[in-house]
Amino acid sequence: MNDPLLHPLEGIETLRVLIDNSPIAVYLANMEGHILLANQAASQMLGFSKEELLQKNVIDLDITYQNHQELIAIWNQMDFDKPNMVYGRHLCKNKVILDVEIHISKVHISGTIYLMGNVRDISERREWERRITRSEYLLNEAQRLAKIGYWDFDLVSNQLTWSDEVYKITQQNKGSFEPSYERFLTLVYPEDRAKLDSAFKNAIESKLPYFILHRLLLPDGNIKQVEERAEIYFDENGNAIRALGTVQDVTESIVIKEKLSSTYEMLSKLMAQVPGVVYQYRLYPDGRSCFPIASEGMYDIYEHHPHELVEDASMVFNRLHPDDKDRVSKEIYESAEKQTLFHSVFKVILPTKGLRWCKCDARPELLSDGSTLWYGIITDITERVDEHDRLFLSEERYRIVANNTYNWEFWEDEEGKLLYVSPSCVTLTGFTAEEFIQNPQLMSDIILTEDSGIYANHRHHVKVHPHSEKVEFRIRNKSGQLKYIKHLCQPAYDSKGAFRGIRGTNLDVTEAVENLQRIENLLKVEEAQNQRLRNFTHIVSHNLRSHSANMEGLLKLLKIESPDVFDHPYLKMMLKSSENLNETITHLNQVLDISLVNKEEWAPLQLLAAVKSVVDSVSTLAKEATLTITVAIDATIYIHAIPAYIDSIVLNMLTNAIKFCENSRDSYLHIKAVIEPGWLLLIFEDNGIGIDLQKHKEKIFGMYKIIHPRADSKGLGLFMTLNQVEAMGGKIDVFSEENIGTTFIIKLPYEQN
Amino acid sequence: MNRIKEVMVVDDDPTLLFLTQKFIEITGMVQTVLTITDGKLAFENILARHSTNNTLPEIIFLDINMQDWDGWRTLEELKLAGLLNQLCIYIFTSSANRADKETAKRFLPEENYIEKPISLEVLRAIFESYHNA
Numbered sequence: 097m098n099d100p101l102l103h104p105l106e107g108i109e110t111l112r113v114l115i116d117n118s119p120i121a122v123y124l125a126n127m128e129g130h131i132l133l134a135n136q137a138a139s140q141m142l143g144f145s146k147e148e149l150l151q152k153n154v155i156d157l158d159i160t161y162q163n164h165q166e167l168i169a170i171w172n173q174m175d176f177d178k179p180n181m182v183y184g185r186h187l188c189k190n191k192v193i194l195d196v197e198i199h200i201s202k203v204h205i206s207g208t209i210y211l212m213g214n215v216r217d218i219s220e221r222r223e224w225e226r227r228i229t230r231s232e233y234l235l236n237e238a239q240r241l242a243k244i245g246y247w248d249f250d251l252v253s254n255q256l257t258w259s260d261e262v263y264k265i266t267q268q269n270k271g272s273f274e275p276s277y278e279r280f281l282t283l284v285y286p287e288d289r290a291k292l293d294s295a296f297k298n299a300i301e302s303k304l305p306y307f308i309l310h311r312l313l314l315p316d317g318n319i320k321q322v323e324e325r326a327e328i329y330f331d332e333n334g335n336a337i338r339a340l341g342t343v344q345d346v347t348e349s350i351v352i353k354e355k356l357s358s359t360y361e362m363l364s365k366l367m368a369q370v371p372g373v374v375y376q377y378r379l380y381p382d383g384r385s386c387f388p389i390a391s392e393g394m395y396d397i398y399e400h401h402p403h404e405l406v407e408d409a410s411m412v413f414n415r416l417h418p419d420d421k422d423r424v425s426k427e428i429y430e431s432a433e434k435q436t437l438f439h440s441v442f443k444v445i446l447p448t449k450g451l452r453w454c455k456c457d458a459r460p461e462l463l464s465d466g467s468t469l470w471y472g473i474i475t476d477i478t479e480r481v482d483e484h485d486r487l488f489l490s491e492e493r494y495r496i497v498a499n500n501t502y503n504w505e506f507w508e509d510e511e512g513k514l515l516y517v518s519p520s521c522v523t524l525t526g527f528t529a530e531e532f533i534q535n536p537q538l539m540s541d542i543i544l545t546e547d548s549g550i551y552a553n554h555r556h557h558v559k560v561h562p563h564s565e566k567v568e569f570r571i572r573n574k575s576g577q578l579k580y581i582k583h584l585c586q587p588a589y590d591s592k593g594a595f596r597g598i599r600g601t602n603l604d605v606t607e608a609v610e611n612l613q614r615i616e617n618l619l620k621v622e623e624a625q626n627q628r629l630r631n632f633t634h635i636v637s638h639n640l641r642s643h644s645a646n647m648e649g650l651l652k653l654l655k656i657e658s659p660d661v662f663d664h665p666y667l668k669m670m671l672k673s674s675e676n677l678n679e680t681i682t683h684l685n686q687v688l689d690i691s692l693v694n695k696e697e698w699a700p701l702q703l704l705a706a707v708k709s710v711v712d713s714v715s716t717l718a719k720e721a722t723l724t725i726t727v728a729i730d731a732t733i734y735i736h737a738i739p740a741y742i743d744s745i746v747l748n749m750l751t752n753a754i755k756f757c758e759n760s761r762d763s764y765l766h767i768k769a770v771i772e773p774g775w776l777l778l779i780f781e782d783n784g785i786g787i788d789l790q791k792h793k794e795k796i797f798g799m800y801k802i803i804h805p806r807a808d809s810k811g812l813g814l815f816m817t818l819n820q821v822e823a824m825g826g827k828i829d830v831f832s833e834e835n836i837g838t839t840f841i842i843k844l845p846y847e848q849n
Numbered sequence: 850m851n852r853i854k855e856v857m858v859v860d861d862d863p864t865l866l867f868l869t870q871k872f873i874e875i876t877g878m879v880q881t882v883l884t885i886t887d888g889k890l891a892f893e894n895i896l897a898r899h900s901t902n903n904t905l906p907e908i909i910f911l912d913i914n915m916q917d918w919d920g921w922r923t924l925e926e927l928k929l930a931g932l933l934n935q936l937c938i939y940i941f942t943s944s945a946n947r948a949d950k951e952t953a954k955r956f957l958p959e960e961n962y963i964e965k966p967i968s969l970e971v972l973r974a975i976f977e978s979y980h981n982a
Binding site for chain 1: 864914943965966968969
């Protein structure tokens with residue numbers, strides 16, 4: 097190229113002509129880097145016109161070089177006797193950077209050295225190179241991440257090649273472990289070796305790919321689960337020449353799978369246990385909706401099986417009660433729009449169960465496609481609704497009853513808070529039901545201080561003993577009046593036996609208490625009067641007796657000292673009157689005695705003995721009157737009575753029978769005792785002259801009533817007997833017929849033991 | 850027949866005292882009748898005579914209802930003084946109260962309770978039984 101004949105410019109011009117038609121981009125630069133020549137191809141490649149290129153320095157074109165010095169330094173190091181090739185990066189007019197390969201050669205023109213570059217665009221090749229590097233990287237990465245390795249087994253040369261990941265999975269060192277089929281088998285879990293070997297051999301025979309899951313026993317003792325897939329390649333003659341396969345470590349995924357399946361199973365079971373349905377409901381932006389997941393309880397709620405609703409939920413909406421359909425839809429859209437919790441109570445009409453009430457709660461989640469997915473639960477609350485209805489009804493009834501009751505009713509909850517107070521409390525206390533409910537202290541406040549202990553004790557008692565006695569205390573009502581309250585309360589339990597607080601009633605017993613107090617006062621007055629009367633009677637009887645006794649004594653004395661005086665009939669009469677007066681007073685005292693019985697005088701006594709001793713005492717008199725007395729009383733009968741009265745009563749019965757014998761026949765008196773529940777009947781039956789009861793019934797037991805006038809009749813006997821019997825709590829009956837006889841039945845209180 | 854030396858009659862009723870004294874005299878079985886109008890005076894009389902070793906009345910008729918010390922008080926005091934057992938006392942009363950009769954039993958035998966009016970027959974029986982005792 098060194099042609100001394102050519103003028104430099106002429107030489108350049110010649111070169112220009114030479115290169116201009118070359119399809120390869122060429123430019124010429126001096127050693128300073130200034131571009132002196134550029135062909136059409138260069139202009140096309142870089143986008144600059146030839147003229148523009150001639151204005152440029154190489155440093156402007158190639159961005160590889162930081163500055164001019166760097167470029168010159170590289171050029172100076174070049175040995176231009178050999179072909180030089182450099183890679184550069186050329187900046188085009190449109191700012192695109194081209195990867196270029198530049199072949200540089202030295203050109204001598206007229207003694208000056210120029211450099212000529214043939215430039216080739218290698219951008220495409222570079223891109224591919226980059227891509228290949230990247231996909232190799234990705235493949236490795238994919239193998240690493242998936243824990244999947246591949247192997248290549250040349251069956252002809254018996255050469256096994258492993259990818260890096262297989263070494264990793266088998267925990268072998270790539271440098272020291274040389275893989276072979278036999279060595280690989282030693283890494284397989286002993287029990288799985290035969291299985292793997294036969295799978296491989298079967299694949300060769302059947303020419304089909306195989307898949308096998310087996311275990312690896314690793315040098316550190318760990319066991320791994322791996323999945324092996326492989327395919328055998330054959331030559332035209334059908335000989336197996338190559339096997340290609342993958343090994344994937346699935347230990348973790350198996351564990352996860354097991355965990356997942358057990359979790360899923362548990363979840364399914366749990367979901368089945370939840371009353372009602374547990375579901376996932378998806379609403380698409382176009383308005384379609386479905387239940388991707390739902391527990392079997394779906395059938396209980398909607399009478400549709402979960403699988404029927406996986407793609408379309410519209411069947412469910414057809415079950416909704418017409419009254420609720422629009423509202424529920426509106427609520428669903430509202431929950432989706434605001435992403436707020438969905439809560440709704442609605443009715444459904446089911447083919448089998450009919451009308452049911454449902455309650456639904458769900459949490460929405462917005463998905464990337466604009467769908468909303470709810471996780472929720474629907475329960476059948478029909479029974480609760482029914483119960484609520486019933487409760488409401490019964491509560492309403494109770495309230496009507498309670499509100500109209502005259503008493504002051506109340507109900508406290510478990511914590512002692514008043515739930516209900518009947519309006520009637522206002523008539524009693526002057527305070528309204530609301531005042532009691534708002535002020536829990538009010539009740540205690542209106543109770544009189546002296547009685548607050550009674551109330552407090554009672555409150556404490558009720559909590560411990562379900563059945564407490566009623567208590568009475570006083571309150572002062574709003575207008576200051578004193579009221580007596582009878583308070584009755586007890587713990588309340590609901591139908592399931594749960595404690596529901598305390599139910600009670602306050603009764604106004606003011607009137608009753610005041611009446612009782614009045615009666616007590618009257619009784620006290622009466623008792624005092626009776627006492628005074630008794631004292632008075634005693635004094636009178638005593639003094640009368642003293643005086644009449646004195647008078648009788650004086651008359652007797654007179655009779656002794658001057659018997660002649662008594663010839664006068666007046667004095668005789670006076671003495672007789674005095675004697676009668678004395679006797680009357682004695683009787684009066686006896687009657688008075690009956691009403692003054694002391695408890696101490698009561699005693700148990702054997703009836704037979706008591707009667708017999710009296711019979712014995714009158715035996716002479718009875719014999720004289722030819723009266724036969726029989727006694728038929730069981731010796732085991734004991735009665736609690738006043739012995740003196742029993743004596744007196746029996747004596748009176750006997751003397752009456754003796755006195756009133758019918759002499760024309762054999763007279764008898766039968767004495768019997770009969771026991772009736774609660775009573776002892778002492779019966780005296782005679783066949784004496786009898787009494788005309790029609791005539792005398794009224795006066796038979798009266799004082800000084802003499803039915804059969806006789807010398808020894810004073811009319812006091814039966815009067816005394818009746819008083820004595822009544823003083824012991826008994827009664828007397830009499831049956832009689834004139835000339836046939838008389839029966840007295842004396843009934844005395846009797847307790848058999 | 851030996852006559853009883855002294856009978857004491859205690860009653861606040863002068864008529865009764867007179868009558869009783871007369872009836873006792875009529876029996877002719879008693880030498881002296883001492884009448885006292887109050888239980889306390891009777892007690893003091895007996896106590897004084899006992900402490901001076903003088904003779905005591907052989908029979909005493911004692912009324913129950915008296916103004917100051919009544920019969921019960923008198924009996925109680927005599928009992929406390931240890932004199933009750935040395936005396937023959939008859940309750941002599943116009944009371945027909947059973948309660949009084951019961952109370953009397955605490956001090957005296959039942960037959961020593963005599964209801965007024967007094968009669969010669971009763972007095973004679975008493976004096977005779979005194980001699981026979």
